Amino acid sequence: MKAIRVHAVGGPEAMRLDDVEAVTPGPVEVLVRNGAAGVNFIDLHQRTGRYPVPDIPLTLGMEGAGTIESVGDQVTNVKPGDRVSYVMGGHGAKPGTYAEYACVPADALILLPAEIDNVTAAGMTLKGLTAQYLIRGAYPVQKGQTILVHAAAGGVGLLLCQWARLIGARVIGTVGSEAKAEVALAHGCDHIIQYGREDVAARVRALTGGEGVPVVFDAVGKDTFEASLDSLMVRGTLVSFGTASGPTPPFNLFELNPRGSLYVTSAGLAWFTRSRAELLERAGELVGLIASGAIKVPVRQQWPLAEAASAHKALEARATTGMTVLTI
Ligand SMILES: NC(=O)c1ccc[n+]([C@@H]2O[C@H](COP(=O)([O-])OP(=O)(O)OC[C@H]3O[C@@H](n4cnc5c(N)ncnc54)[C@H](OP(=O)(O)O)[C@@H]3O)[C@@H](O)[C@H]2O)c1
Structure with a gap:
């Protein structure tokens, strides 16, 4: 499969579109065929090495959306064909959404309603859960x-x-x-x-x-x-x-x-989505507000996966507004 990886931490030129071995889900994971990946500031911090990264070469990306291809033996909450979005990292997973496929822990998945397409979902999941926990949890705004x-x-x-x-x-x-x-x-x-x-x-x-x-x-x-x-x-x-x-x-x-x-x-998102129950509660409010149109997800920049470096350059140069998404 194709994936954007960094082979040595550095500037956007450190990102390469590689052919890598297909991934296989473990017993409590699912294989997601990604339709889109969200670009987040944390991806820049990981690419430059400002935040520690687990392995090099590293497939970047913390936010993804797509369709479940297959599930591990012990997975019961979702099935092949379900459309989902997810945030990597908070539930024991590494980054890896800038790729055609990703193995994701089943307890990190959010089921998507038909009203929310993959591009919207890849723009709203990490950033939307963050907005939700900030405004409801870190400081409940009145x-x-x-x-x-x-x-x-x-x-x-x-x-x-x-x-x-x-x-x-x-x-x-x-x-x-x-x-x-x-x-x-x-x-x-x-x-x-x-x-x-x-x-x-x-x-x-x-x-x-x-x-x-x-x-x-x-x-x-x-x-x-x-x-x-x-x-x-x-x-x-x-x-x-x-x-x-x-x-x-x-x-x-x-x-x-x-x-x-x-x-x-x-504050950090992982501390506000510590259990499956907490994730589902926060995601439930987020998905409801977005599906109803009460909150809009302005995806104002899109690039194909192969051009991920252009997305990073734009975010770094303060040249973006709203969400930036890679289509896969
Ligand atoms: N702790 C958490 O749970 C959590 C979760 C998600 C995101 N975050 C953080 O939230 C922030 C926003 O993330 P995002 O992905 O939505 O990015 P973003 O806000 O779309 O982009 C970052 C923005 O920061 C501003 N900025 C100010 N000084 C900058 C500089 N020297 N270099 C680059 N940008 C600068 C720019 O806006 P102006 O040009 O208007 O100044 C820029 O557009 C990031 O700091 C991210 O790490 C934290």
Whole structure:
């Protein structure tokens, strides 16, 4: 089968379309014929070696969708022909969705309704579960609150903004360009701040009567960390969940006190989908909202599998909005 692998960690040129041996599912796994794979920021971190990777050569990709081809002896929850999406990694699996086929633990699978095609599913599963756990679990957002979402026009960002709007919250989003501002405003953002050009915390204070926001969702990291803390109200919460601009700087815990007894958490999807039951509960809400059209999945970039490097270059260059998907 064809698969995109990295043979040595590095730039996008490290990715190669290889012919590799067919994979065979273990007793509690299924073989999925992938129709599409989601491109996520974590794939860039694994390709560059910033996040540790299990084996080299490594087939990239944490998010996939397709049709079950065959199932292991002990699998009872799904059958060949079912259409599913899944996130690798949280359930003992390695990356590997940038490929024609993947072996996936059966307890990581989400059954897809007919309303959700493979491209949509590959755009919404990892990012949508992330938006769900952030807004329902890491910090349960309430109607009437004003929240701050960084990289609001990105994949996770557009889902978070729409979801917060649905709950009845007011959303302030940060973006890197004028064109991205328009996209974020069309997907749930009420106010936009261009973080390269404006003082984020000052704008947030101005928009909240000087109070600040109860929560900041920050996956930009290095470049936004200080502004995030400065944007919080007394006893507000910084939910850090990514480092697109680089790792957050070292921080003296005591500083949270004079800044208003703030809370800070560093959150990860795997910790919010620890059991099959928890995964199904979060996925149930996500799939329901997307199948009904209440939340849209803007897949705004698509490339064929063989051109995965172009997708990585675009994501790295901040040239994408919404979701990026590889078609297989
Ligand atoms: N912890 C978790 O559970 C979890 C799960 C999924 C994703 N994440 C994180 O969530 C973030 C969003 O993921 P995504 O896949 O949806 O990506 P994305 O938001 O579509 O793309 C990343 C965005 O970050 C912004 N950015 C700011 N500084 C950047 C820089 N120096 N280089 C590149 N981008 C920069 C860019 O938007 P602007 O141009 O508007 O600034 C860029 O479009 C990532 O940090 C990812 O690692 C975390």
